[in-house]
Amino acid sequence: MLLSSIALDLPLPRLFDYAVPEHLAAQLRRGMRVRVPFGRRQTSGIVVRAPFEAGADAGEHRLIEALIDDSPLLPAELLSLCEWAADYYHHPLGEVLAAALPGSLKREGSAESGEPLWQLSEAGRAALAGLPERQRALRAALQTLAEQPRRGKAWAPAAQRQTLLERGWARCELAPAAPAPYLAPLPLPELTEEQSQALAALQENGEHFHVSLLDGVTGSGKTELYLRRIAQALAAGRQALLLVPEIGLTPQLQTQLAQRFGEGVASFHSGLSAREREKTWLAARAGSVAVVVGTRSAVFVPFARLGLIVVDEEHDTSFKQQDGFRYSARDLAVVRAQRAQLPVILGSATPALESLHNARAGRYRHIRLTRRVQTQAPPQIRVLDVRGQQLQHGLSEPLLLAIDRCLEKGEQALLFINRRGYAPLLLCHACGWRAPCTHCDAQLTVHRTRGRLICHHCGWQQSLPRECPSCGGSELISVGQGTERIEQALANRYPRHRVERLDSDRLSQRSELDALLADIRARRIDILVGTQILAKGHDFPSLSLVGIVSADQALYGADFRAIERMGQMLTQVAGRAGRSGQAGEVWLQTHEPEHPLLRTLIDKGYHALSDELLLERQAACLPPYSHLALLRAEAQDAQTPLRFLTQAREHCLGFAGVQVMEPIPSGMERRAGYWRAQLLLQAAQRSELHRALAAAVPQIAELPGARRLRWSVDVDPADLF
DNA sequence: AGCACGCCGACT
DNA sequence: GTCGGCGTGCTC
Numbered sequence: 001m002l003l004s005s006i007a008l009d010l011p012l013p014r015l016f017d018y019a020v021p022e023h024l025a026a027q028l029r030r031g032m033r034v035r036v037p038f039g040r041r042q043t044s045g046i047v048v049r050a051p052f053e054a055g056a057d058a059g060e061h062r063l064i065e066a067l068i069d070d071s072p073l074l075p076a077e078l079l080s081l082c083e084w085a086a087d088y089y090h091h092p093l094g095e096v097l098a099a100a101l102p103g104s105l106k107r108e109g110s111a112e113s114g115e116p117l118w119q120l121s122e123a124g125r126a127a128l129a130g131l132p133e134r135q136r137a138l139r140a141a142l143q144t145l146a147e148q149p150r151r152g153k154a155w156a157p158a159a160q161r162q163t164l165l166e167r168g169w170a171r172c173e174l175a176p177a178a179p180a181p182y183l184a185p186l187p188l189p190e191l192t193e194e195q196s197q198a199l200a201a202l203q204e205n206g207e208h209f210h211v212s213l214l215d216g217v218t219g220s221g222k223t224e225l226y227l228r229r230i231a232q233a234l235a236a237g238r239q240a241l242l243l244v245p246e247i248g249l250t251p252q253l254q255t256q257l258a259q260r261f262g263e264g265v266a267s268f269h270s271g272l273s274a275r276e277r278e279k280t281w282l283a284a285r286a287g288s289v290a291v292v293v294g295t296r297s298a299v300f301v302p303f304a305r306l307g308l309i310v311v312d313e314e315h316d317t318s319f320k321q322q323d324g325f326r327y328s329a330r331d332l333a334v335v336r337a338q339r340a341q342l343p344v345i346l347g348s349a350t351p352a353l354e355s356l357h358n359a360r361a362g363r364y365r366h367i368r369l370t371r372r373v374q375t376q377a378p379p380q381i382r383v384l385d386v387r388g389q390q391l392q393h394g395l396s397e398p399l400l401l402a403i404d405r406c407l408e409k410g411e412q413a414l415l416f417i418n419r420r421g422y423a424p425l426l427l428c429h430a431c432g433w434r435a436p437c438t439h440c441d442a443q444l445t446v447h448r449t450r451g452r453l454i455c456h457h458c459g460w461q462q463s464l465p466r467e468c469p470s471c472g473g474s475e476l477i478s479v480g481q482g483t484e485r486i487e488q489a490l491a492n493r494y495p496r497h498r499v500e501r502l503d504s505d506r507l508s509q510r511s512e513l514d515a516l517l518a519d520i521r522a523r524r525i526d527i528l529v530g531t532q533i534l535a536k537g538h539d540f541p542s543l544s545l546v547g548i549v550s551a552d553q554a555l556y557g558a559d560f561r562a563i564e565r566m567g568q569m570l571t572q573v574a575g576r577a578g579r580s581g582q583a584g585e586v587w588l589q590t591h592e593p594e595h596p597l598l599r600t601l602i603d604k605g606y607h608a609l610s611d612e613l614l615l616e617r618q619a620a621c622l623p624p625y626s627h628l629a630l631l632r633a634e635a636q637d638a639q640t641p642l643r644f645l646t647q648a649r650e651h652c653l654g655f656a657g658v659q660v661m662e663p664i665p666s667g668m669e670r671r672a673g674y675w676r677a678q679l680l681l682q683a684a685q686r687s688e689l690h691r692a693l694a695a696a697v698p699q700i701a702e703l704p705g706a707r708r709l710r711w712s713v714d715v716d717p718a719d720l721f
Numbered sequence: 722a723g724c725a726c727g728c729c730g731a732c733t
Numbered sequence: 734g735t736c737g738g739c740g741t742g743c744t745c
């Protein structure tokens with residue numbers, strides 16, 4: 001009896017073997033979707049192991065009911081990447097595959113795209129001689145195929161094609177679309193000397209696997225180098241994948257891509273409809289789209305002839321999926337490139353410490369761009385010691401005066417504060433009551449324009465109270481600053497100038513963002529207030545002043561990556577200043593002007609900071625000098641997660657080189673009504689950590705309590721909360 | 722995850 | 734007497 005292993009979209013760490021009906025045996029191949037009975041229902045799955053002879057001990061097997069695809073929906077390269085990822089992240093393969101498929105193709109759904117290519121098999125050639133004269137139609141079909149492979153369906157009637165497949169006399173593959181000829185639009189922007197050298201370095205290993213860390217200050221022209229390398233891939237008849245942190249926020253990049261590659265560019269991100277995503281996915285697979293630009297999940301888009309992967313802003317944490325299947329798209333991009341033997345470029349002005357460490361270790365080629373294309377001087381960060389200073393809504397007098405001067409010169413100013421809303425806390429002056437979220441260990445944020453109190457952790461909201469719910473007092477004060485408050489304060493101070501706010505609250509609609517960015521470029525906006533959204537790759541041509549309202553939050557951050565993040569964010573925001581001709585000034589308000597790491601960043605820059613942080617990490621045995629995995633658990637009461645993790649811990653113990661900490665409540669223990677806890681595993685060698693997880697995770701899944709709570713494995717966690 | 726089976730509390 | 738709560742077990 002022939003069996004085939006099928007991956008089903010279930011949270012179970014195993015495959016299911018089904019019996020293969022005779023008439024399907026010849027056609028069934030890895031990567032095809034099949035319909036199978038499962039329990040008392042029907043579901044669909046993906047063939048992971050092609051038909052194999054059942055061993056003597058084979059138990060009972062139900063029959064595969066039908067094929068959904070004529071040819072494998074998942075190309076071999078992608079399927080094996082998913083298998084690798086399931087293994088590495090210790091996540092069920094069926095769920096990994098579900099994450100890799102666009103929603104509409106997860107179940108049934110026809111995947112007709114491009115032309116099928118039919119070829120005669122060895123068995124078919126052999127059968128040709130022995131086929132009786134009477135079966136004229138079948139003979140004719142076989143004869144046609146024997147002459148040459150055929151595209152499409154017109155070469156034989158459906159019945160005969162079906163028979164050929166069933167008997168294994170023919171195979172049907174997706175025929176790769178012919179590459180569209182790539183014509184470089186002229187003239188291309190001229191490269192600086194430094195850019196030319198970097199481009200030469202990027203080309204050095206040709207089209208084979210190598211990782212280039214393109215480490216270039218903001219404005220040094222990394223994007224142009226991506227475009228050149230992509231153009232080279234296209235000219236060689238290949239396709240390219242460009243991963244970006246958040247696509248909706250980078251319309252400029254989209255425009256540049258469209259200008260350079262025209263219709264050959266397609267995007268892939270959550271802002272698109274299921275239909276649009278499916279279209280891009282299938283077009284890339286068929287080879288009929290040249291460049292795919294997409295967010296995290298685009299790392300799973302199949303390609304007929306992938307030739308290059310670029311990860312822009314590789315340090316960005318949005319490449320890490322934060323729930324369910326917790327993969328890192330940046331890391332998977334490198335693995336994918338390695339397995340497919342392609343070059344990959346990781347680009348950033350502020351590379352992750354992991355990437356810098358890989359570059360130092362010689363695993364990545366480190367290519368640096370230190371000069372800006374348009375201005376000579378990088379912006380100088382000036383520290384504003386605000387201790388004891390009179391602050392107006394968090395803004396100090398010197399900063400306000402700097403804004404005055406900036407506006408007088410007719411230039412634009414940008415105020416950065418990494419907090420949405422009006423104020424992070426509502427406090428009763430009479431009794432000290434603070435507005436809490438009833439579902440989280442957090443305060444509600446005041447949103448004055450909407451007249452609401454909103455929890456930024458679970459989304460819960462209520463209307464803004466007029467009196468204190470605790471004592472009835474009427475003096476409720478907003479403590480601290482958010483973007484709304486800064487916006488309002490500046491609008492009041494500068495009534496004749498236009499002040500706008502840019503944060504995720506304002507970005508409900510894409511058209512709004514476009515209009516806002518257009519207004520900024522046309523200098524219709526004088527002051528822009530916003531969160532880290534501002535740091536992400538926008539060019540503001542006449543921006544001469546950047547004010548960072550406070551850097552202090554990050555300095556007290558509990559996570560071991562807090563300072564690294566702060567350095568990245570401040571460097572990225574500061575990089576917005578002075579992009580065309582003017583030098584630009586950056587002011588940073590802080591209560592900790594002497595903080596040594598803040599000093600390093602300001603006086604010597606991000607790379608000096610990262611050098612120091614790497615030393616600290618080495619001394620503390622933290623990543624990238626060790627490897628972490630976090631077991632997370634949450635339940636509706638406080639004890640269940642800790643109890644579960646205590647049991648889970650037993651299964652993690654006893655592996656050489658792996659340290660298993662005690663389970664502890666998470667940084668914010670209660671969130672969205674759930675009590676959360678975590679268990680940290682640490683190992684000097686990745687292989688040791690992997691060995692422990694491979695043994696422990698299936699056992700943990702079998703724990704009696706495992707079904708009464710939510711739990712997950714987080715390999716290479718982005719944060720320890 | 723579904724979807725069953727199975728054994729204890731308040732209802733027509 | 735039964736409707737239905739969710740604990741436990743299984744799915745090739």
